[in-house]
Amino acid sequence: MKPLVLLLLLFSSLLVANDKARHYSSSEDCKACHVQIYNEFKDSMHANSTPQKDAIHASIWDKHPQNVKQSRYGCGKCHTPAADDLDNMQTVGKKAMPMIDNVTHQEGISCAYCHRIKSVELHAKHNTNIMTDKEKRYFGTLNDHMNSPYHEILTEGNEHMKNGNVCIGCHSHKMNSSNLNVCSTNIDNQMNGANCVSCHMPKIKGTVSSLKDRDQHAFHGFAGSHFHSDMLTKYVDISLLREIDDFVVNIDNRTSHALLLHPLRVAVLKVSVTRGAKITKLKNEVFVRIIGKDGKPAMPWAANTTLKDTMIQANEKRSVKYDFKIIKGDKVNVVLGWFLVNPKAVDKLGLSQEKVATEFQVFKEQSFEF
Ligand code: HEC
Ligand code: HEC
Ligand code: HEC
Ligand code: HEC
Ligand code: HEC
Numbered sequence: 001m002k003p004l005v006l007l008l009l010l011f012s013s014l015l016v017a018n019d020k021a022r023h024y025s026s027s028e029d030c031k032a033c034h035v036q037i038y039n040e041f042k043d044s045m046h047a048n049s050t051p052q053k054d055a056i057h058a059s060i061w062d063k064h065p066q067n068v069k070q071s072r073y074g075c076g077k078c079h080t081p082a083a084d085d086l087d088n089m090q091t092v093g094k095k096a097m098p099m100i101d102n103v104t105h106q107e108g109i110s111c112a113y114c115h116r117i118k119s120v121e122l123h124a125k126h127n128t129n130i131m132t133d134k135e136k137r138y139f140g141t142l143n144d145h146m147n148s149p150y151h152e153i154l155t156e157g158n159e160h161m162k163n164g165n166v167c168i169g170c171h172s173h174k175m176n177s178s179n180l181n182v183c184s185t186n187i188d189n190q191m192n193g194a195n196c197v198s199c200h201m202p203k204i205k206g207t208v209s210s211l212k213d214r215d216q217h218a219f220h221g222f223a224g225s226h227f228h229s230d231m232l233t234k235y236v237d238i239s240l241l242r243e244i245d246d247f248v249v250n251i252d253n254r255t256s257h258a259l260l261l262h263p264l265r266v267a268v269l270k271v272s273v274t275r276g277a278k279i280t281k282l283k284n285e286v287f288v289r290i291i292g293k294d295g296k297p298a299m300p301w302a303a304n305t306t307l308k309d310t311m312i313q314a315n316e317k318r319s320v321k322y323d324f325k326i327i328k329g330d331k332v333n334v335v336l337g338w339f340l341v342n343p344k345a346v347d348k349l350g351l352s353q354e355k356v357a358t359e360f361q362v363f364k365e366q367s368f369e370f
Contacts, residue, residue: 022086024107025151026110029150033148034209035210040219041220043221044220044221046108049079049080051098052106053106055351056264056340056351056356059350060299071097072093076090076105077128078109080104081110081113082109114166115138116131117169118130119160120169121169125174125175126174134152136152137153137154138151139161139166140153140161162197163197164195164197167196171187172184173185176303182263182303184261194235197218199255201220202223203219219231226340229363232255233363236259238366239252240332242326247321249271249334250318253312253318256314256315259311263290265339265341265342266286266287266288267286267311268286268338268360269284269287269320270334270337271322272333273330273332274332275330289310290306292307331370332367335362336364337361337364
């Protein structure tokens with residue numbers, strides 16, 4: 001019996017070693033010196049990526065077969081990557097679910113996790129982040145960083161932090177079991193010199209740390225469809241072309257990926273014309289990608305095909321024609337915005353009381369006077 005016991009011991013100590021490698025400093029630790037970056041981050045979707053903190057996530061998770069049938073949280077790979085029991089979360093039968101009282105779960109995509117991504121392995125289903133082994137050694141991009149009393153700074157091999165490859169381990173694509181790409185971002189993301197980082201983490205005013213005064217730092221609130229979309233409006237141009245009997249609204253998406261990516265989203269173009277005291281609302285134009293099965297819309301895990309895709313694609317200029325004759329003195333109001341959750345799915349997901357799921361978010365608003 002002895003060899004078996006030894007083997008078991010050896011095995012369990014390996015597990016411990018593995019868990020140790022998976023220990024990430026808490027984002028709270030960074031607050032002491034990186035106050036502004038921390039404050040931006042804590043309200044972002046990266047810090048709120050768990051079912052307990054995100055009502056939309058919770059609604060999908062409640063119904064998901066991994067939850068209902070398997071008691072595993074495969075989502076953890078991207079939604080709670082700093083979890084101390086990440087391996088178990090991804091294993092059927094281990095019953096490791098996201099918990100409200102486990103700090104390492106509620107950290108979400110933490111500071112230390114993101115800054116320890118060394119490289120990304122490309123896979124068909126979804127990619128995998130390769131992490132550095134040592135705690136408290138973070139990749140950074142400042143050419144002239146001072147030393148930190150709390151951690152080491154790695155600048156060699158930091159290209160992925162600058163060119164956006166650090167993002168594609170989680171954001172590139174996600175295939176479901178029917179090999180349908182549920183959500184994908186064009187990762188060939190260089191566009192006119194812009195990439196994931198330069199667009200979503202623009203440089204803004206405020207120092208990097210409290211130990212050295214600097215004019216600017218990279219925005220860590222991660223501008224996106226929930227928050228701070230105003231930082232991204234400059235990548236989408238709206239123009240209007242008046243014709244004799246009608247007019248055309250052009251939306252020029254100068255982004256390297258589709259306007260919205262997650263299949264829950266619906267973008268809407270709302271146009272109205274003000275003539276004197278009268279406002280005429282014209283028909284809403286809807287941009288959406290609907291996934292489904294057997295000809296009907298279906299949940300992301302059940303869908304096996306794309307039923308319809310009118311979403312504005314990467315680098316696409318979309319023209320929408322309105323059969324309305326503009327006369328002198330008219331003012332045309334154009335609003336482009338979105339619902340984070342398709343209004344047709346809100347009731348089914350039990351989200352009708354959640355503002356985040358039901359509210360129309362205005363992205364860009366413009367008026368044209370004639
Ligand atoms: C390969 C990485 C990856 C995995 C695995 C993954 N997700 Fe996500 N998820 C993402 C990314 C990236 C986004 C942000 C996409 C966006 O905003 O377009 C996201 C967004 C979401 C959203 C939208 C949240 C909101 O507030 O609008 C829901 C819901 C969601 N995921 C549910 C899940 C569930 C449930 C699982 C597990 C069954 C899961 N995800 C697994 C990467 C992943
Ligand atoms: C005791 C203070 C202190 C704490 C705590 C701290 N840092 Fe820093 N950090 C610094 C200083 C100082 C710099 C260098 C700033 C400069 O040169 O302007 C820095 C720089 C960085 C950089 C950028 C390096 C570069 O070259 O771009 C990263 C990334 C970073 N810290 C991550 C973290 C993370 C993640 C945490 C929490 C887990 C953390 N820091 C906690 C003091 C601290
Ligand atoms: C460990 C996985 C992971 C990495 C790495 C990652 N993300 Fe995310 N990201 C997510 C998940 C998961 C969500 C969705 C969270 C939710 O809505 O619940 C998300 C959401 C977002 C959003 C949507 C925010 C909003 O307001 O809706 C943006 C923008 C974003 N990420 C940009 C980035 C950028 C830029 C990088 C690289 C610097 C990056 N992400 C790296 C997993 C990741
Ligand atoms: C989703 C990934 C991600 C997360 C989460 C994240 N960072 Fe960063 N961080 C980056 C990237 C990418 C850069 C490089 C930005 C650039 O070069 O423009 C960066 C830059 C920095 C810098 C260098 C200074 C600067 O502004 O360019 C510091 C310091 C830093 N991060 C600290 C933190 C702290 C502290 C947290 C948590 C409160 C955090 N980061 C969370 C991806 C992340
Ligand atoms: C040229 C600028 C630009 C580049 C490059 C870019 N994005 Fe975006 N991104 C946008 C704009 C504009 C939107 C739509 C407005 C919004 O969501 O606030 C957006 C939206 C998003 C969203 C929210 C989508 C949703 O359905 O909720 C995520 C997530 C995202 N981008 C991630 C990425 C990642 C990851 C990369 C790199 C692979 C990237 N973006 C590259 C400009 C850019």
